[in-house]
Amino acid sequence: MQTEIIIAGFGGQGILFAGQLIAYAAMDSGKNVTWIPSYGPEMRGGTANCTVIVADEEIGAPTVRNPRAAMVFNLPSFDKYEPLVVPEGVLIVNKSLVDREYERDDLITVMIPANEIAESLGEKRLTNMVMLGALLEHLPVLSIDAIENALSQHLPERHKHLLPLNSKALLEGAQFAREAFAPIK
Amino acid sequence: MMDAPAQVVYKRPESLTATPTTYCPGCTHGIAHRLIAEVLDEMGIQEISIGVAPVGCSVFAYNFFDCDFVEAAHGRAPAMATGIKRVLPERIVFTYQGDGDLASIGMAEIMHAAGRGENITVIFINNAVYGMTGGQMAPTTLPGQKTTSSPYGRDVEQHGYPLRMAEALATMDGTGYSVRRSLHDPKHIRLAKKAIRMAFEVQKRGLGFSIVELLSSCPTNWGLSVQESLKYIEERMVPVYPLEDFKVNPALIGVKV
Amino acid sequence: MARELLVGNRAMAEAAVRAGVQAYFGYPITPQTELLEWMSKRMPELGRAFLQAESEVAAINMVYGAACTGVRVMSSSSSPGVSLMMEGISYIAGTELPVVLIDVMRGGPGLGNIAPSQGDYNQIVHGGGHGDYFPIVLAPSSVQEAIDFTVLAFDLAEKYRSLVFVLADGNIGQMMEPAELPPMQPVDRPIPDWAVRGSLGRERRILSSIYIRPEDEEVTNLRLIERARTIEANEVRYKEYYLDDAEIVVIGFGTAGRVAFSAVREARSKGIRAGLLRPITLNPFPSKVIAELAANAQAMLVVEMNSGQMLDDVVRYTTGQVPIEFYGRMGGVVPFQDEILTEIQRLAHQTPALGIDPRENWLRQMKERLN
Numbered sequence: 001m002q003t004e005i006i007i008a009g010f011g012g013q014g015i016l017f018a019g020q021l022i023a024y025a026a027m028d029s030g031k032n033v034t035w036i037p038s039y040g041p042e043m044r045g046g047t048a049n050c051t052v053i054v055a056d057e058e059i060g061a062p063t064v065r066n067p068r069a070a071m072v073f074n075l076p077s078f079d080k081y082e083p084l085v086v087p088e089g090v091l092i093v094n095k096s097l098v099d100r101e102y103e104r105d106d107l108i109t110v111m112i113p114a115n116e117i118a119e120s121l122g123e124k125r126l127t128n129m130v131m132l133g134a135l136l137e138h139l140p141v142l143s144i145d146a147i148e149n150a151l152s153q154h155l156p157e158r159h160k161h162l163l164p165l166n167s168k169a170l171l172e173g174a175q176f177a178r179e180a181f182a183p184i185k
Numbered sequence: 186m187m188d189a190p191a192q193v194v195y196k197r198p199e200s201l202t203a204t205p206t207t208y209c210p211g212c213t214h215g216i217a218h219r220l221i222a223e224v225l226d227e228m229g230i231q232e233i234s235i236g237v238a239p240v241g242c243s244v245f246a247y248n249f250f251d252c253d254f255v256e257a258a259h260g261r262a263p264a265m266a267t268g269i270k271r272v273l274p275e276r277i278v279f280t281y282q283g284d285g286d287l288a289s290i291g292m293a294e295i296m297h298a299a300g301r302g303e304n305i306t307v308i309f310i311n312n313a314v315y316g317m318t319g320g321q322m323a324p325t326t327l328p329g330q331k332t333t334s335s336p337y338g339r340d341v342e343q344h345g346y347p348l349r350m351a352e353a354l355a356t357m358d359g360t361g362y363s364v365r366r367s368l369h370d371p372k373h374i375r376l377a378k379k380a381i382r383m384a385f386e387v388q389k390r391g392l393g394f395s396i397v398e399l400l401s402s403c404p405t406n407w408g409l410s411v412q413e414s415l416k417y418i419e420e421r422m423v424p425v426y427p428l429e430d431f432k433v434n435p436a437l438i439g440v441k442v
Numbered sequence: 443m444a445r446e447l448l449v450g451n452r453a454m455a456e457a458a459v460r461a462g463v464q465a466y467f468g469y470p471i472t473p474q475t476e477l478l479e480w481m482s483k484r485m486p487e488l489g490r491a492f493l494q495a496e497s498e499v500a501a502i503n504m505v506y507g508a509a510c511t512g513v514r515v516m517s518s519s520s521s522p523g524v525s526l527m528m529e530g531i532s533y534i535a536g537t538e539l540p541v542v543l544i545d546v547m548r549g550g551p552g553l554g555n556i557a558p559s560q561g562d563y564n565q566i567v568h569g570g571g572h573g574d575y576f577p578i579v580l581a582p583s584s585v586q587e588a589i590d591f592t593v594l595a596f597d598l599a600e601k602y603r604s605l606v607f608v609l610a611d612g613n614i615g616q617m618m619e620p621a622e623l624p625p626m627q628p629v630d631r632p633i634p635d636w637a638v639r640g641s642l643g644r645e646r647r648i649l650s651s652i653y654i655r656p657e658d659e660e661v662t663n664l665r666l667i668e669r670a671r672t673i674e675a676n677e678v679r680y681k682e683y684y685l686d687d688a689e690i691v692v693i694g695f696g697t698a699g700r701v702a703f704s705a706v707r708e709a710r711s712k713g714i715r716a717g718l719l720r721p722i723t724l725n726p727f728p729s730k731v732i733a734e735l736a737a738n739a740q741a742m743l744v745v746e747m748n749s750g751q752m753l754d755d756v757v758r759y760t761t762g763q764v765p766i767e768f769y770g771r772m773g774g775v776v777p778f779q780d781e782i783l784t785e786i787q788r789l790a791h792q793t794p795a796l797g798i799d800p801r802e803n804w805l806r807q808m809k810e811r812l813n
Contacts, residue, residue: 020447020618027447027620035447035618039473039556060704062617062697065778232642237507238650247648253638255510256650258533261503264495268507268515269638271491272465276640294503297496 001056003141004064006081008049009073009094014128018071019050021132024150025142026054034062047076054141069139071131073097073114088184090138092131092177105185108138110177117172123162126169133173138181144170198222200231202251211404211411213368214242217310218249220378221281224385225252234277235269237262239291241283242316260291263298266305277388279306285315288324288348295354302359302393306384309350312401313422320406324348327425332406347425351398355431361393363432367400369418373428382442383433392434400426445620450585450610451476453621454518454544457592459484462627463542464513465491467504472556473612474520474546490629498523502530502543509539510649512637514596514629518544520612521562522553525570531605532571536651536662540599544592544608546615549774557774558612558697563751566607567724574663576670577605578677579724581695585619591722593624602673603636609724611747613697613776674726681720682731684710688717690789691735693756694745695721697776702745705782714790724752729759736760741789745782746770750801757800765794768804 007019019035026033037050051063069090070081074097085091087106096115112134118126136144148167155163197203200222208214225231231252238246240259247254257265262280270278287295287309298305314332315321321334325347329338339347355363362384366377377399384395400422402414409417448456455477458466466485468478478494485492491508495501501517508515519527524545534541547562549555564570567579578598582588588610595606633639638647653659683703685691690709694702699720709716719735721728736742742764744753750768757766769785771777794803 023447023618027445033447033620036613037616039612039616058703059700060707061701061779062613063776063778065780233640235638235640244652247650251641251646253641253646254648254650255507255638256537256648256652257506258503258529261499261506261530264500264503265507265510267493267500268465268467268504268509269511271493271504272508272511272513272515273639293496294500297500301493 002059003054003069003139004067005052005054005069005071005135005139006049006067007052007071008047008077008081011046011048013048013073014125015048015073016050018128018132019052021147021150021154022052022054022142024154025146028150028153029142029146031056032059034059036062049077069135071135073127073131075099090135092135094127094131102182105182108184109182110134110138110180111182112173112176112180114173117176118169121165121169121172123165126165129166129169130173133170134177137174137177144174198226200225200251202249204248207245207248208242209405211402211414212242213399213401214310216368216374217308217399217401218246220374220381221279221308222250223378224382227382228385228389230277230385230389233275234279235273237266237269237278237280239280239282239286241286243281243283243310244317246281260286260289261294262286263291263294263303263305263307267298267301267303270303270305274304277306277385279308279385281308282310283316284309284311284313284323284325288350295350296357299354299357299360299394299396302361304388304391304393305395306388307394307396308381308384309396309398310401311350311398311426312403313347314403314406316403316406320403327421349426351396351431354394354396357394359394360396360432361434362387362395362437364430365398365400365426365428367418367423367428369400369402369415379442383437383440386440386442387434387437390436392436398426400428445622447618448585448621448623449476449616449618450588451546451615452480453585453623454588454592454608454610455480455484456623457589458516458542458596459488460624460626461593461596462514462629462631463490463516463596464629465505465508465515466517467493467495467501467508468517468519469495469498469501469523471520471523473548473558473615474518474523474544476615477518477544477546498526499529502527502534505541506530506534506537506539509534509541510537510638512633512639514540514542514600514631516542516544518546520546520548521550521559524562524565528571532573532575533651535571535575535577535605535666536573537649538603538666539605539649540603541605542592542595542599542608543605544610547609547611555774556612558747558776559772559774560611560696560698560747560751561772562609563724563746563748566609575605575666576673577607577725578602578673579607579609581609581722581724582614583696583700583720584621585614585617586621587722588614589621589623598677602669604669604673609696611697612774670726677723678726678728678730679722680728680731681722683718683720685717685719685735687715688735689715689740690717690743690786691739691741692716692718692743692745692782692786693721693732693752694718695724695752698745698747701777701779702782704779705786708779708783709786709790712787714786716786716790721752727755727759732756732759733761736764739764740793742766743785743789744768744800745777747776748772753800762796765796765798766800767794767798768800770804
């Protein structure tokens with residue numbers, strides 16, 4: 001069993017860290033995992049994306065053409081990855097930063113206003129956690145508990161006070177995704 | 186006539202091996218070697234010194250010094266010396282480089298070694314010509330000087346101007362000692378030895394990068410006799426390359442050698 | 443030791459630290475820079491030498507000097523930087539010094555790009571510097587292997603007084619995987635009897651790559667080739683996957699090898715008897731096992747992230763026994779699993795004729811792709 005997740009958006013949206021959290025949680029759950037960024041000339045606010053693969057068996061290719069799931073944080077990433085997710089896969093879209101509807105009806109799609117939800121929690125840097133909560137609701141590769149555990153282990157010390165808020169963001173994301181998603185047609 | 190008791194007034198320094206010279210007749214490399222060896226002896230540092238030989242006429246310098254030696258790639262002696270000194274900071278590490286090696290192909294390495302204040306000593310032989318390859322133009326070749334690759338004389342419009350390394354290296358904050366001396370007569374040779382001693386004292390005291398530039402002769406490639414060559418240094422080179430102290434760390438004031 | 447989630451570049455750096463590296467000299471270049479950055483933090487806190495050199499030329503010559511003192515030393519770079527190091531690499535080989543170098547390859551030639559590539563195979567495996575010399579070359583395909591092979595590189599360098607490369611690529615350097623670091627080894631290792639550290643209490647020593655009499659250089663050349671043969675007898679390493687009954691044998695190293703592994707596994711799930719040989723030592727090359735596989739396979743497929751540099755070695759050692767095809771992506775493009783699977787399926791359905799040009803099919807595909 002192997003699950004591939006692509007996370008994409010702008011730099012500064014916590015894209016790479018969200019991927020690393022999945023990787024930490026997968027490792028702590030005894031699974032195999034790879035995390036690989038698309039590295040490029042450094043530019044603040046430029047595009048950022050990473051691929052995370054979680055598997056029970058040995059992982060070969062660390063990048064895939066067609067992921068099982070995509071978490072897209074902005075319109076260019078939405079445009080790029082919506083067509084690439086495998087049929088019956090999961091697509092989580094940050095509705096706050098896209099101005100179009102989804103097109104695929106063979107995916108579980110969640111259009112989630114992640115920025116607004118994060119802001120309502122008083123911390124807009126939690127957008128990635130809201131998105132991650134939504135993803136895990138429909139991609140049962142890891143539990144929210146495992147992510148929370150990874151957060152408490154790997155959140156930088158100076159951000160540790162934000163742990164409860166991070167958990168809240170994960171749960172709000174999950175709850176939104178449970179209530180409002182487009183099922184596979 | 187009475188037999189005077191035998192007295193040794195001149196002998197080979199301990200730090201020189203009994204290897205016959207391979208330098209051309211009249212070349213001043215041998216003098217420079219001897220001065221360094223005398224300094225190693227006098228300071229008692231022969232057994233803790235590591236020399237770095239260059240590429241050029243003195244590529245076989247390691248044959249003449251009775252101390253540990255390595256052989257660098259062309260121009261890279263300061264980098265190699267840096268690698269040794271960083272692992273063995275208590276050892277005395279010196280390079281011996283010619284003008285093509287230091288001022289042309291090795292310009293980056295020498296400038297950055299000085300810039301870092303690398304605690305090494307550099308003996309720089311400036312004879313204004315590439316000797317080993319047969320007398321081509323060097324970065325220190327004088328304006329108008331004929332060489333096998335500047336047969337019409339060094340035209341500064343075409344080939345640029347001679348580089349004054351002792352002056353340039355003196356501008357570096359990391360340099361503790363940068364002077365120029367000459368090997369064209371006994372008086373200047375004595376002064377050169379004092380400068381070499383001072384450069385090693387700089388290293389021993391941890392005062393940073395030290396360099397002695399030595400104006401040297403190359404009778405073979407200059408096409409001059411030995412006497413004419415020494416005169417050439419005095420009359421032609423010294424006006425272009427003044428014999429001065431360009432930088433002396435104030436901590437050295439009062440150090441008698 | 444517990445598994446940690448580690449990024450390849452830092453993992454290699456820390457592995458070197460724990461293997462007892464006493465001096466590191468390098469220059470920043472993507473996608474290798476995190477290795478240098480980690481060293482800049484770790485080496486001083488352990489009282490060891492770290493220096494960011496003015497260029498790769500200087501860095502390799504600092505390594506050269508430091509290696510003369512008989513301690514464990516290394517540098518790391520990426521393709522264009524490694525090109526600059528070739529001078530020092532040849533001198534180090536000629537002086538027979540143990541040195542570890544890590545090349546985190548990127549797309550080329552020229553400035554190319556910073557994406558993962560395997561375009562340095564020939565430069566590293568078959569020389570690059572002047573003269574006859576034979577470095578040991580280890581090709582990791584995961585963060586764990588990057589760690590293990592870095593440690594192994596120091597051991598082999600010391601054992602054979604040889605230059606050892608860890609030939610990684612941008613993916614290995616930038617990827618995070620759970621991996622286990624080795625225990626910290628003491629840095630106080632025995633100093634070899636050839637080291638130059640000052641002649642206190644012994645005869646002076648000279649380390650040089652000069653043998654001015656051609657007859658003497660030839661003796662050295664012979665010693666180097668004999669050493670390479672000893673290394674070949676003792677140190678060939680590779681990994682086999684599904685090879686026992688394989689009809690289609692895929693060969694690939696590093697990142698290309700692990701993508702090929704995915705494709706081979708999928709081919710197996712579709713009932714195709716495919717297997718994978720993943721060379722770990724590119725020098726010494728696993729020529730014997732490749733020759734044996736060639737005797738029994740229906741077809742071979744070499745997969746690389748270059749234009750077929752290792753392919754030429756595979757062809758050399760299979761001596762026309764088996765049809766060989768090639769699939770490569772270049773310029774920093776990493777092949778996807780499905781591309782390799784398509785090739786395996788094609789070979790399984792129709793065995794190509796012996797004596798074909800192994801690049802012909804691939805070149806046709808590449809042209810179609812670009813049109």
